[in-house]
Amino acid sequence: MTALLVAAVCLLTSFGQVAQKQAVSAWRARPAGLGVKLRSVWLWSALLSMGLGLLLWLAVLQRLDVGVAYAMLSLNFVLVTIVARYVFAETADRRHWVGVALIVAGAVVLGLSP
Amino acid sequence: MSARGLAYALTSVALVSAAQLAMRWGMKSLPGVDTLPASAGDFGLLPVAIVMLGIIGYVASLACWLGALAHLPLHRAYSLLSLSYALVYVGAASLPGLGGSFSTGKSFGVLLVVSGVMLINARRPAVPGARPSRSSESAASADAGSA
Secondary structure, eight states: OHHHHHHHHHHHHHHHHHHHHHHHHHHHHSOOOHHHHTTOHHHHHHHHHHHHHHHHHHHHHHHSOHHHHHHHTTHHHHHHHHHHHHTSOOOOOHHHHHHHHHHHHHHHHHHHOO | OOHHHHHHHHHHHHHHHHHHHHHHHHHHHSOOGGGTTTTTTOSOHHHHHHHHHHHHHHHHHHHHHHHHHHHSOHHHHHHHHTTHHHHHHHHHHHSTTSOOOOOHHHHHHHHHHHHHHHHHHSOOOOOTTOOOOHHHHHHHHHHHHHO
């Protein structure tokens, strides 16, 4: 149950990060007034997914040490790197992927440590 | 890397780390959500206030995050944020009332995470005649756009 909660938080907050990036990119590409910015679908998608993620996260914090639980969110890093690579076509070299592997290994070690 | 983007990202890291510790402290002091509704109303105001403060800090960190994303490529900005894993681990294990603890395994895990972050953020070695990478081009164009 707790693992499912953490996985749901990962998916929601990763989507929220990507949606934020989309909102900012759109604003940069086509400068507009605050009213137009606030009508961005990406902005509200980001707010909704991060709000829901936050509620689930509060439930996780009742069950797990935050030092360990928060590190498990480093799985977001893998998700976002993959999205950056395949959606935004931002290149990630071998060193970047080794860094991702180290972070994931660290998250796994943290999760398995008593 | 844009200095303004870096400042936004590091402020976001500090805010989100403090917010995580506050939310953990508050939630740990509240009755479990799985005991609702029987436990509804059975709590003090201080934990609720601290959780609210944590949420405000978290929202403020997201505002800084928007600033960071405007000036840094996505993967680079996001890797800076993961520095907060180390801050939250040390805070949760050393501050009272958070139920955290230091252990060799957990410290090793944090070391791995931080090593990964350092590897990703390390400045690329200058290779004579080498074409700049796409990510450094996009960072440069973001800097130019904000100037």
